[in-house]
Amino acid sequence: MANGQTTRQVVPGKGQAHGSHMPQSTDILAIDDDKLSHKMIRRALEPAGYRLRPAFDGEQGLQAAVDQPPDIILLDVEMPGMSGYDVCVQLRQNATTRDIPVVFLSSHSSLRERMQGYEAGADDYLVKPFEPENLLARVSVLQRFKEQRTELLESYHSAQETAMAAMAGTSELGMAMQFLERTHALNDVGELAEALFEVTRNLDLNCCLFICVDGEETWFADGEGIRPLEQELVSMSDRGQRFVDFGARTIVNYQFISLLVRNMPLNDMNRYGRIKDLMPLLLSAVDGRVASIQAEQAMMRQSQELLLAFGRIRSSFYHFAKDLIGNQEQSDRLLRDMLQDLNHDFLRMGLEEDQEAYVLDRIDTAIEDAIRRIDASDALRDTLLVLLPSLKNIYRQQQEMVDTFVNLQHRKQSADNISVGDIELF
Numbered sequence: 001m002a003n004g005q006t007t008r009q010v011v012p013g014k015g016q017a018h019g020s021h022m023p024q025s026t027d028i029l030a031i032d033d034d035k036l037s038h039k040m041i042r043r044a045l046e047p048a049g050y051r052l053r054p055a056f057d058g059e060q061g062l063q064a065a066v067d068q069p070p071d072i073i074l075l076d077v078e079m080p081g082m083s084g085y086d087v088c089v090q091l092r093q094n095a096t097t098r099d100i101p102v103v104f105l106s107s108h109s110s111l112r113e114r115m116q117g118y119e120a121g122a123d124d125y126l127v128k129p130f131e132p133e134n135l136l137a138r139v140s141v142l143q144r145f146k147e148q149r150t151e152l153l154e155s156y157h158s159a160q161e162t163a164m165a166a167m168a169g170t171s172e173l174g175m176a177m178q179f180l181e182r183t184h185a186l187n188d189v190g191e192l193a194e195a196l197f198e199v200t201r202n203l204d205l206n207c208c209l210f211i212c213v214d215g216e217e218t219w220f221a222d223g224e225g226i227r228p229l230e231q232e233l234v235s236m237s238d239r240g241q242r243f244v245d246f247g248a249r250t251i252v253n254y255q256f257i258s259l260l261v262r263n264m265p266l267n268d269m270n271r272y273g274r275i276k277d278l279m280p281l282l283l284s285a286v287d288g289r290v291a292s293i294q295a296e297q298a299m300m301r302q303s304q305e306l307l308l309a310f311g312r313i314r315s316s317f318y319h320f321a322k323d324l325i326g327n328q329e330q331s332d333r334l335l336r337d338m339l340q341d342l343n344h345d346f347l348r349m350g351l352e353e354d355q356e357a358y359v360l361d362r363i364d365t366a367i368e369d370a371i372r373r374i375d376a377s378d379a380l381r382d383t384l385l386v387l388l389p390s391l392k393n394i395y396r397q398q399q400e401m402v403d404t405f406v407n408l409q410h411r412k413q414s415a416d417n418i419s420v421g422d423i424e425l426f
Contacts, residue, residue, distance in 0.1 A: 028074060029074070030052060030055065033079045045139060104117045105126055125228075125232070197209075200222065208221045209260075211257050211290060243276070248262070
């Protein structure tokens with residue numbers, strides 16, 4: 001994480017814990033006209049140490065939030081008088097309450113309602129009826145989100161000022177060209193995300209990046225944390241649609257990545273259009289590089305596995321041949337010792353000379369024939385003379401391919417160390 005401005009978050013799978021949080025000092029304002037909902041909220045959160053304050057309509061909730069700002073607000077969508085959306089909009093317009101995390105509670109679960117809640121300024125969206133454990137987990141996540149956001153915003157503003165000064169006088173297209181030059185030498189998705197954020201910061205854009213490869217989901221945030229509702233909106237958006245626009249937010253989708261822009265310049269349509277034209281140039285390069293990084297890593301793993309496999313095959317051939325030849329030599333000795341013992345036994349049996357010669361000749365012929373049949377040393381040697389050089393050649397070629405790839409990566413990194421900031425593109 002350069003200058004502390006980029007946050008990397010790997011989304012936990014089902015059943016994974018989100019970590020523990022100490023909520024003793026957390027004050028929660030619940031705005032809901034339903035007394036049963038207040039009872040369920042209290043039953044879920046009070047045993048965990050949260051302090052709860054109830055409000056039973058929008059006006060009462062707004063006044064309570066302004067008079068004594070809570071740490072988190074739980075806000076019902078459907079209430080008489082002011083709806084939850086109206087309350088949230090006013091909370092975001094008030095300097096005292098605009099940064100308080102808001103969780104919408106609603107009986108509707110469609111993407112449209114979630115987008116409407118996000119547009120109103122909510123940080124999360126929980127569908128009724130909910131399990132107490134689910135509410136407790138959402139509140140814990142938002143509490144950590146609030147604590148991290150202050151530090152991240154400070155780092156973001158500092159990084160933004162530094163980047164703007166460094167890139168002063170460079171055109172938007174020039175920044176994009178410099179970014180494209182850099183992407184070829186970046187071999188980590190975290191470095192790739194930070195390079196992209198350097199460009200979006202200079203465009204005064206506040207973004208978060210979602211990368212999904214082989215089912216592994218990774219989030220990168222620039223300037224502030226990632227709201228749970230943002231994760232849901234990006235995950236539920238139509239991947240086949242390049243741009244998904246709602247208000248000042250835009251989601252840009254590619255095969256492996258999605259970028260959420262939180263502050264598209266609706267008040268400047270010329271700049272809005274330039275950004276829309278620039279995003280495919282930037283994100284197609286990021287998407288392609290993500291695919292290349294995954295392919296390169298897979299190839300390196302495969303090459304290392306092949307080298308290990310070739311080594312095991314060579315070792316197995318050696319020990320197999322050694323054991324087989326040893327067994328053949330031992331069998332040959334046993335047969336010849338048996339023939340010698342038979343010669344001594346025949347002397348004690350009192351056979352006629354011609355009888356003895358006949359029996360010994362038959363036995364000797366059978367033993368010699370058995371030795372010729374089991375003696376595979378010459379055939380084995382010829383086979384190994386063919387196989388072992390082939391294995392050595394394959395091993396050498398595989399090792400050369402790995403060395404070439406490693407050297408190529410080193411050359412890319414060396415080239416990347418040459419500052420492109422001194423190159424005047426326009």
